[in-house]
Amino acid sequence: MSSESMALLGDEAIAMGAIHSGISAAYAYPGTPATEIQEAIQKYVAAYPDPKINSAWSINEKVAMEEAVGASLIGKRSLVNMKHVGVNVAADPFMNAAITGCGGGIVIAAADDPSMHSSQNEQDSRYYADFAKIPCFEPSNQQQAYDMTREAFDIAEKYEVPILLRLTTRLAHTRARVSFAKPRGQNELKLPDNFKKWTLLPSNARPQYKKLLQKQKDLIAYSDASAFNELKITKGSKLGIITSGLGYNYLMENIQDGSIECSILRIGVYPLPEKKIKELASSCQEILVIEEGYPYIERYLPSYLMRFGINVSVKGKLDGTLPEQGELTPGIVRAALGMGSLENCESDTSGLVRPRPPALCKGCPHHDTYLALNEALKGKEKERIVFSDIGCYTLGAYPPYETIHSCLCMGASISMAKAAAENGLKYAVAVIGDSTFDHSGITPLLEGIKRENPFTVVIVDNSTTAMTGGQDTICGETALEKLVVGMGIDQKHLRRIIPLPKQHEQNVKVFEEELEYAGPSVIIALRKCIQIK
Amino acid sequence: MKKDIIFAGVGGQGIVSAAAMIVTQVDKLGFQCKQNEVHGMAQRGGSVVCHVRISDGQIYSDIIPKGSADLILATEPMEALRYIEYLSKDGTVITSNRPFKNIDYPDEKDIINSIEKRSNSIVVDANGLVDELKNERVINVAMIGALSKAIGIEGLKDGILKDVEKRFSKKGEAVVQLNHKAFEFGEAAVQ
Known part of the structure; x- marks a missing residue:
């Protein structure tokens, strides 16, 4: 694609990021809010068939994940993409791909659906990355969705681990202008030097798991050094905020006028950056965690603080400062910051508005x-x-x-x-x-x-x-x-x-x-x- | 400059396309834009909403905070009311008066009255338009005409009309003219 920037959905930004990262294949099963990732790749492939990118739909997410590992074994990069509950289907190969590790880079884009717009639960995919002990990238805007996808492929190959890229509905389905970086070519076919790491017999899996555990320190160091984990200390401010994904956008929406003084740590890469958390915690008296999905960062935080010997209070979803269920909104974050409501008092529609649920089409x-x-x-x-x-x-x-x-x-x-x-x-x-x-x-x-x-x-x-x-x-x-x-x-x-x-x-x-x-x-x-x- | 616009309607009415038409042009004019869309289950005849944010500065939130939208543009009057809590105190409602009755529907007069009693409301007579042009599909273009006039961004009208011409020229000059008429019909509803 010749143009240097385009207005893209978050999903499409991931697609373009993957294409420009030199993927040989994209494996996926459709599911809202992830569907447009694969569709964008298919549209691109239809317009630019050379070099070939395999992008037909997979039969299910487990197969998609296994296909990616197959491509990875011969040195090729691929993007796996699915909705959050699809990761449950893919969980077996997903967990074990963390043990084999990558040859060619594997990035798994998982789109969560807080508020269950089109889903049966609102599970948080960051837990899967944690469960498998692999890094997770979490963009907060469409440009980051592109940039992080690019970086994720490089990191996957550098540390030989698959990467989970987590996004949520509103990011997936918001269109904004995205600038592209120079595209990279596809990997050459390359057979592994030895097949032990790919053959998870217990005797091979044990050393592989040990390697994965040993990588954790390096991954935390990477996370601490990453510009995607952005720390802004405001000297003398008592409030520290740790936020990620759309939580950051809603925070900035409310405080861009400077109405609240606080230090901010925006998390874009997991495992959590230890040094940056320590620095933030040392600078303030209270930490508010604003994250979309489960209180993941919030649950981890006390163990870090205890280790650092820092005594600050933590607020978020667990103490009811923010609701545990449903997606965040600018208004919810505003209330958590203790700011007055903007909501219109003249919103009485006196029973005139009736629910209009989705329905089967006429003639279905x-x-x-x-x-x-x-x-x-x-x-x-x-x-x-x-x-x-x-x-x-x-x-x-x-x-x-x-x-x-x-x-x-x-x-x-x-x-x-x-x-x-x-x-x-x-x-x-x-x-x-x-x-x-x-x-x-x-x-x-x-x-x-x-x-x-x-x-x-x-x-x-x-x-x-x-x-x-x-x-x-x-x-x-x-x-x-x-x-x-x-x-x-x-x-x-x-x-x-x-x-x-x-x-x-x-x-x-x-x-x-x-x-x-x-x-x-x-x-x-x-x-x-x-x-x- | 900041314009936050809620696009509301029923799945199948073309809300996402209408929002995209505006955003594509505004983006070309050099403004920052964010357009949040609904995909998936809700598109099957359910209530559909798009959040469109336009600004000459940075836009953070992907969705419009409740109580701060400058405009609601609705292709269906009940859907205009559904999102009224997003509107700022002096925000404007622009709605079609043509109900989409795939549910147990209240008296449509009550809905129109409730919209009209708001100080800044513009009801586009989509029923009249459809009678006049004998075509239901042009309602969206009429609504875009009304919106384009109401937000008053220089160059927007020209861009949209060129886009309309590009989209419909394959279907012949008569269809292009029909859509131009619909656009002007919408514009005329805005004082």
Whole structure:
């Protein structure tokens, strides 16, 4: 890309940072608020196909993470990107990649979603970096998202550790101008000198883990020296503030006029910089920690202070100065600073504003599937549960459908329905989309079919990953059917329906028949998402 | 100079594109900008909001602090009210009068009255516009016309009109003219 700056979303800034770092591949599964990272790379690849960057969607986050380790082993750089709960799926290779360490650089961009705009929890990915004992970068603006991605690849290779880059929803989805640095070429293919570090037999894993522990001192020294950990001491000020990510932006929004005197340590790199924390703590009497997500820095802080023998009080989320739940806002930070509210008193809308939750589109195939399923289940309310999954069809929990009764995590609909069936529920139904099925539904279905559990799996195949904006499904339609056949389902109980109003009566009948069947059945409701062009 | 603008509407109405149209031009004029967008679940017919911040100085927060927005631009009147707590005391509401009824909707007159009784409110007669031009898709351009006049940044109107021409020229001169008319219709609603 020739232009030296562009207005980019935080997600896109990470994408450009990775491209300019010379990645050979980007591995990802779509999920809000991370989706636009991979999409930006795909757009770039479409416009600039040479040199090649592999950027097709992965089947799930675990596979994505493993793919990155594969590329790393042969010396290539790659970016893994996903939403926060995706890191749970990728946790096994993620934790172990910290032990193998990197060949070519691996950066894992994890987008957290405090306030759960489009998620089922608000877990904080910094804990994963800590858990794996690898560095974490946390940008607070779009320029830093780019700059940190660039630096993260170099650090990953210098210290031979994967790096986690943590961002949150508002940063991911805010557009601002970003200046680019000189792009770097891709790594040459290079096979490792020895394969011990890549082969985690206990005898190899023990020395590798020891190495990882020994690196920690160097990583803390790096963190202390990093300009991304920025310390500004205001002499004589009693208040010290430690902040990170968007917390910094909201702090500065409120105090840019100089209304509050304080020393500030902005954290951009973890492990936490010991010397800078000591310096800040020595300069003040009270520390306020402003961080988005869990009180991570705040929990670590007392152990540092104790070690330094410094006695200052710490405020933040744990003592209720800031709320533990939900994303930060400028107003919340303002209140924590003890400043008066800016909020408009004339905001009474006297009951005129009603909730407008997201809903299935007009003409959505899931609409017809749910109407038919509801009718087939009528009168069976005391003996049925419809377990569901992650996708547009989760909206079937809302009126007018109220068809589904659970949503836990990717693929869980099938495992839960299977378990309910074998523990005595008469009508155990799972509803799962094609992309979610590919992601995590195949293994539980295989188990249910082989165990001959009496349950009904409805695969609502709209041939796309609709909720995140329509990414390609790896295996749908005929191929999906063949996959289910290959698992050994009795083909009389592999049914196909077309979810259309005119098919309603027929579809109800198929559901009714399979609900009564005392073995595993799969009903594929096949109709393309109306948003696919 | 600082303009904080809330763009509000319903998923599918093109709120993100409308905000991007303004920001792209303002960015070209050399101002600092931040545009926070909604992606994901809420875009499925739910309430959608964009925070647009324009300044000649540094912008820190990605979202507008409650009580300090200069403007709310809404393509749907109930959505204008939903974000009213973001507006500063002397802030302006610019809204379309055309409701989007995919929920149990209160009496739309009550909503319009509640907006009109505010001292700085501009109700763009989108219903009238659609009757006149027989096209629902031009509402956004009309709302952008109203906003462009209300924020009064020099060069913004020209930039937007050029952008409109670029976007719609493939569809023919008639479509470009239709959008120009819609833009002017929106402008005329602002005194």
